[in-house]
Amino acid sequence: MAQRLRSGTGVEPALAHALADGMVELTGLLSDLAYDLASDPDTLRRHMHSLQAIDRITQAQLAMADVLRSDASSEARLAAITLEGLSRDLAAKLDVYRLPPPAECAQVPDSA
Numbered sequence: 046m047a048q049r050l051r052s053g054t055g056v057e058p059a060l061a062h063a064l065a066d067g068m069v070e071l072t073g074l075l076s077d078l079a080y081d082l083a084s085d086p087d088t089l090r091r092h093m094h095s096l097q098a099i100d101r102i103t104q105a106q107l108a109m110a111d112v113l114r115s116d117a118s119s120e121a122r123l124a125a126i127t128l129e130g131l132s133r134d135l136a137a138k139l140d141v142y143r144l145p146p147p148a149e150c151a152q153v154p155d156s157a
Contacts, residue, residue, distance in 0.1 A: 058116070065110035072106040075099060104128050109135075 056064070079099040083089045089096065105128055112122045112135075119139060126132035 056113075061113040065113040068106050068110040068113070072103045072110075075106075076103045079103070101128075105131050 076099075079096050082092065083096050108126045108128050108131055112126065115122045115125070117125070120136075123132045123136050123139070126135070
């Protein structure tokens with residue numbers, strides 16, 4: 046469940062770039078693992094769908110790293126994502142965080 050964000054919260058640009066670098070490094074490790082697994086024909090036949098899922102994950106991670114590195118508006122960052130469905134999914138998640146906090150219920154005193 047998404048938490049409401051306080052005004053002024055955000056990621057320092059240097060931290061965003063460091064996070065992006067970390068994502069790219071982890072993506073490389075995941076990609077290497079998938080390549081190793083796919084190099085065995087039996088494993089490839091038995092786990093083709095899982096290996097394809099790993100490939101999609103690595104593409105999504107690289108796209109997210111690009112978003113973290115960008116200084117464009119959030120909408121422009123999301124529009125630049127070419128991976129099918131990812132931009133739409135992230136935009137929906139962004140909208141949840143942008144929702145105003147629920148109004149506090151006004152307590153009306155009981156009439157006596």
